[in-house]
Amino acid sequence: MKAVARLMLAYFTGTRLLAVVTAIGVVCVAGGTSALLYLPPLVAQNGLPSRFTLAQETAITMLPVAGMLCVVFGASLMPAMLTRLATSHYTHLLPYGRAKLLASALCTVALVSAVASATASLYYLRTPIPIGLVFERAFTVSLLTYTLLYIVLWFMGRSRSIGKLVGLAAAIAALALPLRFFAVPSMSLVGPWIACALLWAALAAGFLSAPRIAPVAARLKHSFVERFGAASYRGGGREIDFMLGTANPWPLALGQVVPLLIAAYFLRGYVPVGFAPNEAAPHPWLFFVTILSVVSGAMTSVAATRSRALWLRGHWTREELFARVERAFWASACFPLGVLFVALVAIGSYLAMPTKALAFGLGFVSVGTALSTYLGLLITAAVGWRLAVLAVATMLALMVASMYVATPATPWTTIVALEAGLAATALVFRQLAARRWRHLDWMLCRPDSTTRAAA
Amino acid sequence: MSVPYAAARRLGKAFYGKTVLEDVSFSVEPGDIVGVLGKNGAGKTTLLELMLGFSPPTAGTVEVFGHPSFRLPGAEKARLGFVPQQDELVNQLTAADQIGVIASFYPRWDDELVNALSRTWEVDLRERIKGMSVGQRQKLSILLALGHRPDLLILDEPVASLDPVARRQFLEQIIDVAADGRRAVVFSSHIVSDVERLANKIWIVKDHRLYWQGDFDSLKDSIVRLHIRSARALPDALAVPNALSSQRNGSTATVVVRDWSVELHGELAARLAAEVEVEPLTLEDIFLELHR
Amino acid sequence: MQPHVFILKPHSGVPIYRQLCEQIRRMAASGQLPPGTELPSIRDLALQHAINPMTVSKVYSLLEAEGVLERHRGTPMTIAKVARAQSPPAKRVQQLEPQLEQLVLAARQLELDGGEVAKALRNIWEKTDERSLRRRTPAR
Numbered sequence: 057m058k059a060v061a062r063l064m065l066a067y068f069t070g071t072r073l074l075a076v077v078t079a080i081g082v083v084c085v086a087g088g089t090s091a092l093l094y095l096p097p098l099v100a101q102n103g104l105p106s107r108f109t110l111a112q113e114t115a116i117t118m119l120p121v122a123g124m125l126c127v128v129f130g131a132s133l134m135p136a137m138l139t140r141l142a143t144s145h146y147t148h149l150l151p152y153g154r155a156k157l158l159a160s161a162l163c164t165v166a167l168v169s170a171v172a173s174a175t176a177s178l179y180y181l182r183t184p185i186p187i188g189l190v191f192e193r194a195f196t197v198s199l200l201t202y203t204l205l206y207i208v209l210w211f212m213g214r215s216r217s218i219g220k221l222v223g224l225a226a227a228i229a230a231l232a233l234p235l236r237f238f239a240v241p242s243m244s245l246v247g248p249w250i251a252c253a254l255l256w257a258a259l260a261a262g263f264l265s266a267p268r269i270a271p272v273a274a275r276l277k278h279s280f281v282e283r284f285g286a287a288s289y290r291g292g293g294r295e296i297d298f299m300l301g302t303a304n305p306w307p308l309a310l311g312q313v314v315p316l317l318i319a320a321y322f323l324r325g326y327v328p329v330g331f332a333p334n335e336a337a338p339h340p341w342l343f344f345v346t347i348l349s350v351v352s353g354a355m356t357s358v359a360a361t362r363s364r365a366l367w368l369r370g371h372w373t374r375e376e377l378f379a380r381v382e383r384a385f386w387a388s389a390c391f392p393l394g395v396l397f398v399a400l401v402a403i404g405s406y407l408a409m410p411t412k413a414l415a416f417g418l419g420f421v422s423v424g425t426a427l428s429t430y431l432g433l434l435i436t437a438a439v440g441w442r443l444a445v446l447a448v449a450t451m452l453a454l455m456v457a458s459m460y461v462a463t464p465a466t467p468w469t470t471i472v473a474l475e476a477g478l479a480a481t482a483l484v485f486r487q488l489a490a491r492r493w494r495h496l497d498w499m500l501c502r503p504d505s506t507t508r509a510a511a
Numbered sequence: 512m513s514v515p516y517a518a519a520r521r522l523g524k525a526f527y528g529k530t531v532l533e534d535v536s537f538s539v540e541p542g543d544i545v546g547v548l549g550k551n552g553a554g555k556t557t558l559l560e561l562m563l564g565f566s567p568p569t570a571g572t573v574e575v576f577g578h579p580s581f582r583l584p585g586a587e588k589a590r591l592g593f594v595p596q597q598d599e600l601v602n603q604l605t606a607a608d609q610i611g612v613i614a615s616f617y618p619r620w621d622d623e624l625v626n627a628l629s630r631t632w633e634v635d636l637r638e639r640i641k642g643m644s645v646g647q648r649q650k651l652s653i654l655l656a657l658g659h660r661p662d663l664l665i666l667d668e669p670v671a672s673l674d675p676v677a678r679r680q681f682l683e684q685i686i687d688v689a690a691d692g693r694r695a696v697v698f699s700s701h702i703v704s705d706v707e708r709l710a711n712k713i714w715i716v717k718d719h720r721l722y723w724q725g726d727f728d729s730l731k732d733s734i735v736r737l738h739i740r741s742a743r744a745l746p747d748a749l750a751v752p753n754a755l756s757s758q759r760n761g762s763t764a765t766v767v768v769r770d771w772s773v774e775l776h777g778e779l780a781a782r783l784a785a786e787v788e789v790e791p792l793t794l795e796d797i798f799l800e801l802h803r
Numbered sequence: 804m805q806p807h808v809f810i811l812k813p814h815s816g817v818p819i820y821r822q823l824c825e826q827i828r829r830m831a832a833s834g835q836l837p838p839g840t841e842l843p844s845i846r847d848l849a850l851q852h853a854i855n856p857m858t859v860s861k862v863y864s865l866l867e868a869e870g871v872l873e874r875h876r877g878t879p880m881t882i883a884k885v886a887r888a889q890s891p892p893a894k895r896v897q898q899l900e901p902q903l904e905q906l907v908l909a910a911r912q913l914e915l916d917g918g919e920v921a922k923a924l925r926n927i928w929e930k931t932d933e934r935s936l937r938r939r940t941p942a943r
Contacts, residue, residue, distance in 0.1 A: 059612075062615035066601075066604060066611070066612050070601070140599070140601050140602075141599075144599035145599060146613070148563065149593050152588075
């Protein structure tokens, strides 16, 4: 049992970044919960006057949800760590190793589901629906969807950008699923329970026979990669793009269409939980598109490591190298960004998104890409505490700002100020990144697994 | 007679029709330090993994602590330690976290030993595994296998990436482990000089079999190099029994033989009417002669 | 007693146990290790020379059986208090055989004859007496 606990601790706090995310999650959940429980009733729930502005109320209401998401993603080390241990000699060596590893996974998902269900029940506190029932339903569905989510995270961790996008699509679907079961209380829980049981049985079986499957899987993967090509390089691109992985932006750009369509499907008849269907609620479409805008930028985090090979092959100084890398990434980011623009406007209008939000949303999404691009370029050595906190804070700020921008009640001056502020932050990041690249020390960047595999 | 820590009888393993090992028999007693030698691809790792119970044998049996190794009960696993050839550490964790996770599985973990060794071996436990050099990672892997004080410690090329100082520290630790005579160590290595110092039993894996399985001292007595010097030219056919290789040069000859004994000495000298000088070989020489 | 008194060459081809056996026998016979001297523990000797502790254990058992060493309960192995005279010179000379063979081999390679070698041997013999031998071994 102490092994299970110790494993779970490692899942949530193993890396600096995840420890920060988990900590933020716990704080937000605790803070948001107490805010919702002990603060005077908020306008959106009762129609009574409140001392908070609508924007502040939105933030407070969303805080537990944001915290819960942080807790969920805080354990995202679990799939990778579990796989590593499962395919090693340790599963056989450690006393009751397999059983304890499997138990740790189940307990983690259960814990995360419990937190999610408790958070969800909060929103039904002052409604006539019994909390116990809400918790039970939420728990069942969460168990199922978070299991799927972690499987998706596992998949994303092992694949290149196109796989990551497909994974993102599945993740969004997994997160959106519970809403269906919430909205219709009469839906039976038998389905989810059976699905859960089957899923975990399959996982356990796969897990327990992993050492036997691993060499077979490796061989299959090798032959697959051989046939379909490991690099996205299709010839005619420049060497710099090949090295950085930006040679072919189309898979990434078009791959976004899948999660966009899936999210659009789920948002068709979306009724925000806890709110009456009125205009005061932020439209979630911008939120989703902003998430996607961040993905293409996040690829730059490998830029520093991969540029090591460029240093040896070219005549560029570090400043020139930074400029070229920046240009290469922006050139390839145009494509996914363009797709996002089209999706934002087209699907946004279909979903009856307020025009103001659409208009400002375009700029907002660009700022999102810029922020994540330069954040990625800032990673020139191992991710330390400061950078981790900065990254998480920036992303949270971006997400919260996206909700403000999407709320019809927000004045346009606020929106402009927000976007300007975020754009300025992006520029600051750029300056910081440029300065770091001037002193880039490749000894500090260890080659990541993808470059090693490509080499 | 106590139960040997590990024992195999006519053990065999084949992958997809290809034989990797056949007819392997051995036993490991408490206090043994067994050195496993063999060319790359000879089957050393397979042999160790079979002993570990990581894969089932396709022929014969292999037992650890009296149980079939493939079905070793959970409680007995705490007496077993293993260091794989390629480290299996979780890159994202710090060394301390990795140790903490592994330690939590065992009922007894010697924190003091691990901390003391990490200081002597200069492994910074606060460092992230991702940023460690290959040598550091190997040292950490060894630490992970020592912490629960296993009775049987199996190591697959544990010092391949270590500098001579680290290697000597490792050797000393192995001696420490085996010194009380109650624990056993089995390790494979290409660094023959280390094996020569440490091992009291040698297993030589050659052509899918154990060419030699036994006492190191007997091995040295058995495989020797003979320098034959005669006043006259030697006969064409020397007919030295169990010769592994020979070189002739008129009235002198050098022959490497196996299964040598003192009685043969006098016999040979008399038959060839020559001086026969016996040169003992180092383990490396023995290994090279066997693979000539 | 310090373990580094012994000189062991693990890679010389001669099995380590034999090297150690011969050295202890010789030192005991010559008086370099007077009777009652405590030998280092198995662990210490093995660690000092980075050799297998079972080898040391084997040597100790062998020599105990031969009567060169004796074991007292609670204390480490000691050199036996056997009067040197009880071991016949012929047996003691036998222990010198490996060194003598090496000497002869080297002499032959240098193309010296037995007389010159014997003369050199006598010279060195007279120069080193028992006292200077003892002085050369480190104190306990």
